[in-house]
Amino acid sequence: MPSPVPARDPGLQPERTRLAWRRTTLSCTVAAVLAAKQALHQGSSPLAPVAVTLSGLAWLGFLAVAHRRIQTLSGGAPPRVLGARAALAAAACTVALACFAVASLF
Template identity: 70%
Template sequence: MTAVPERDPGLQPERTRLAWRRTTLAYTVAAVLAARQVAGGDLSAAGLVAVALSALVWLGFLWVAHRRVRELGVRPRPRALSAGAALAAVACTVALAGFAVAMVV
């Protein structure tokens, strides 16, 4: 039986970690724009609820992203993203888009 050589991950974990950071930055910009919309003071009650929910969804995405960035920085060959974390990231992104529509309308 031949030994399987250990895979050299190269820069792939670093690129993935940077992608998570860019996505988190873009998500934060969207949350700040939502807060700026509130500062304008021309939102309905539903819009205010949408902004509050956007802040909660932003915190949820930040938590998922932080855990993933930390995992990518610890090991040379990080574990795969769990299905739950992937689902949470997608749900947060879709929810933020929905809340953005509610704020505009």
């Protein structure tokens, strides 16, 4: 008779993943702030305020996804797998933030 499979011990992996989400959130925050600073100091393009506003919205979207994931990883139970919608939202917000930051330069 085969022995039962023991429960998976995630070890420190959830903590490392939670810290990675925090670092990525910090990086997105720095990118959004630098885009806003650049647009305010340059101020020549009429599209700069629009790009800064869209950068802020993309940052808020990423912040919402990251916060939800950090809360999931902080629980005592084994963490759930990141859903496809959440992964797509995080990737889309990151790409949008980069595009809007570049757009604020022109």
